[in-house]
Amino acid sequence: MAPLNSKGPLAGALAGNPDGFAAAKAAGSRIVMVTAYDTWSARLLAESPVDCILVGDSAMMVVHGEKDTLGATPELMAMHTRAVSRGAPGKFIVTDMPFLAARKGEAHALDCAALLLRSGAHAVKIEGAQGHTHVIRHLVESGIPVMGHLGLTPQWVRNLGGFKVQARDAAAAGQLREDASALEQAGAFALVLECIPRGLASEVTSALRIPTIGIGAGAGCDGQVLVFHDLLGLREGTAPKFVRQYADLTAVAVTAVTSWAADVRGGTFPSEAETYHLPPGH
Ligand code: KIV
Numbered sequence: 424m425a426p427l428n429s430k431g432p433l434a435g436a437l438a439g440n441p442d443g444f445a446a447a448k449a450a451g452s453r454i455v456m457v458t459a460y461d462t463w464s465a466r467l468l469a470e471s472p473v474d475c476i477l478v479g480d481s482a483m484m485v486v487h488g489e490k491d492t493l494g495a496t497p498e499l500m501a502m503h504t505r506a507v508s509r510g511a512p513g514k515f516i517v518t519d520m521p522f523l524a525a526r527k528g529e530a531h532a533l534d535c536a537a538l539l540l541r542s543g544a545h546a547v548k549i550e551g552a553q554g555h556t557h558v559i560r561h562l563v564e565s566g567i568p569v570m571g572h573l574g575l576t577p578q579w580v581r582n583l584g585g586f587k588v589q590a591r592d593a594a595a596a597g598q599l600r601e602d603a604s605a606l607e608q609a610g611a612f613a614l615v616l617e618c619i620p621r622g623l624a625s626e627v628t629s630a631l632r633i634p635t636i637g638i639g640a641g642a643g644c645d646g647q648v649l650v651f652h653d654l655l656g657l658r659e660g661t662a663p664k665f666v667r668q669y670a671d672l673t674a675v676a677v678t679a680v681t682s683w684a685a686d687v688r689g690g691t692f693p694s695e696a697e698t699y700h701l702p703p704g705h
Contacts, residue, residue, distance in 0.1 A: 508543025
């Protein structure tokens with residue numbers, strides 16, 4: 424089966440419609456999702472065969488330099504969504520509902536989701552399940568496709584004691600299985616599983632009709648997601664073990680800017696060809 428991207432046969436189905444995700448799982452076609460936060464990264468992804476773009480609230484950490492995602496607001500997520508939508512109009516775009524947006528009742532969640540969909544998202548992603556599955560059901564029944572997210576849910580970082588592998592004991596694993604099933608029943612069309620043991624992720628994947636998309640959850644998921652900047656080496660420090668880096672754009676960028684600085688200091692930039700002149704006769 425061809426991939427779910429805008430160039431494939433499911434492009435029509437994915438133009439604002441998440442049904443292609445279930446179809447991909449049924450056909451055994453792995454779903455490929457990557458984050459983007461701005462028009463340029465979205466343009467690059469539009470040129471690639473990825474199926475789906477996630478405007479993640481990881482933007483707070485990756486492009487705004489914060490230590491967690493809690494500072495994201497509906498307005499900020501809407502701004503990033505508009506930028507991504509301009510760069511990749513043919514891709515299926517999922518945007519994160521920011522911190523607490525699903526915890527203030529159905530009306531508040533609807534307003535936030537409406538803002539994100541009007542900004543160009545085709546679906547929203549909501550972290551966690553307990554205490555807000557009724558909100559997820561209400562959004563779905565209101566025509567808003569919802570992707571779930573369990574395991575390491577960064578909006579709960581203060582409760583989780585940091586960015587750590589989750590569901591390692593039997594009780595937590597049992598809770599995750601229950602939450603996954605509750606999300607499917609509430610109408611979620613797909614589920615991100617972040618940083619959980621591979622065996623648990625595979626088990627949940629087999630138990631659900633909706634596809635799972637893993638990050639740090641092993642190869643048994645129905646798809647994988649990575650942060651664009653991690654994939655391309657635009658990060659500092661040691662990457663988590665689930666990151667595979669395919670390029671070193673940090674080195675490319677630093678080398679390019681260093682060359683330009685040397686040309687400026689050496690007086691070889693700008694050249695005559697890079698300079699405007701008055702028209703002849705002035
Ligand atoms: O915000 C994000 O980038 C995410 C992914 C890591 C799944 O939620």
